[in-house]
Amino acid sequence: MAIERVEPYLSAEAIGTRIAEIGAELSRDLDPVEPTVFVCVLKGSIMFYADLLRAVTTPTNCAFLAVSSYHGGTKSTGAVRLTHDLTIDIADRDVVLVEDIVDTGLTMDYLLNLLRARRPRSLRVCTLLHKPAREEIKVPIDYCGFTIDDVFVVGFGLDFQQRYRDVPFIGVMHFDDADPA
Numbered sequence: 001m002a003i004e005r006v007e008p009y010l011s012a013e014a015i016g017t018r019i020a021e022i023g024a025e026l027s028r029d030l031d032p033v034e035p036t037v038f039v040c041v042l043k044g045s046i047m048f049y050a051d052l053l054r055a056v057t058t059p060t061n062c063a064f065l066a067v068s069s070y071h072g073g074t075k076s077t078g079a080v081r082l083t084h085d086l087t088i089d090i091a092d093r094d095v096v097l098v099e100d101i102v103d104t105g106l107t108m109d110y111l112l113n114l115l116r117a118r119r120p121r122s123l124r125v126c127t128l129l130h131k132p133a134r135e136e137i138k139v140p141i142d143y144c145g146f147t148i149d150d151v152f153v154v155g156f157g158l159d160f161q162q163r164y165r166d167v168p169f170i171g172v173m174h175f176d177d178a179d180p181a
């Protein structure tokens with residue numbers, strides 16, 4: 001049996017500093033009067049989304065959607081499924097899509113096609129993490145917190161089998177042999 005171990009990778013402080021920077025950048029770029037729709041991609045983006053919204057000084061509306069792309073392991077299956085749709089109309093609205101991580105890019109590509117078809121006035125992509133080593137499809141990223149190595153990370157909203165989302169920092173998941181010969 002393997003023992004799970006989480007090795008610190010990005011501290012809560014470093015994440016907070018970077019989110020403040022992205023929030024300031026978005027506040028400069030977004031409409032100062034008309035609320036921008038911030039779309040939270042459940043569940044992985046919850047922590048990033050909550051902190052980012054509080055770092056943005058321009059008016060915002062909250063919207064949520066959920067997708068599933070992993071089925072319990074550390075590798076994507078490639079099959080993206082919408083499990084909860086937006087409950088608001090985004091036609092002619094400025095939209096920021098907030099993701100936890102762009103890995104293969106398949107989920108983001110799926111979401112961009114879904115949202116573009118609804119004719120928003122603008123559509124920006126904001127991701128906390130980007131793992132370019134595993135890219136299968138190129139997607140536009142307007143705001144990125146950190147470019148990371150080819151490692152499986154958990155914490156700050158990201159999970160392994162629905163656990164570790166509540167860890168306040170981002171760590172690399174290791175699976176140690178419980179009974180080394």
Ligand code: IMP
Nearest residue numbers: 044076102103104105106107152153158
């Ligand atoms: P993609 O479709 O391969 O880009 O993967 C996107 C989704 O897979 C993300 O929104 C995450 O939910 C999940 N994911 C990808 N890499 C990781 C990781 O290192 N840790 C936890 N979840 C991940």
